[in-house]
Amino acid sequence: MNGTTIATLAAWGIISIFGIGFWIWLTKDEERDDMGGYDERQLLARGKANEAGLTAGVVYLFLLQLAEFWEDFPLTIQEVSIIGILVMLLTYVTVAVWKDAYLRLRQKEGNAIGWMVFLGIMQLIGWPTLTERLLGISCLYIAALIALRRFLRKREEREEDDG
């Protein structure tokens, strides 16, 4: 195992630690009920987000079939897989965030934006591979999406409280 491999594994290890920490933060206030801490509207919205993500995945796989006709396809199997996962995940996250169905009832947004920005920047430091760039940009996209939705929601709540 050469130095580059060790460094890559170490970097992934550090990213994983922060990723797991983020996941623990997300789930630490999980309600012990059959709705997982979400209300009925949120569960419905998350179901629609799941559907959107799966549909995006199916479309991606269909388009991938067309790539068979492309000589000298520029992406590796790993890159194709990562892109597929990101297409599904980002579609799901976009719908869930936009429909205010990503936070459990007792959960605060808190450091979600900060975590995503941190993870994104960690991926983009140095001379990242295509996969790392895609992961980094995805994290920054999620951070921007949550921030935008939060801004719009707060404005809406202010108008409601004032009106």
Added chain:
Amino acid sequence: MGKNLAMKQARTRKGLSQEALAAAVGVSRQTINAIEKGDYNPTIKLCINICKVLGLTLNDLFWDTEE
């Protein structure tokens, strides 16, 4: 689905914010907002819980009078 003005009026008469009503019935504020704006059709269980908190009946809050 039209706006649920009856629910909004009942809530404000009782001096409750959307946040307070949401906490009382165990849903998110966005859900209460969506119901009042007519963007979400609540289940009968949630309707009953809202009626209990606001001290009104299902007919008062959720019967569609525009027929």
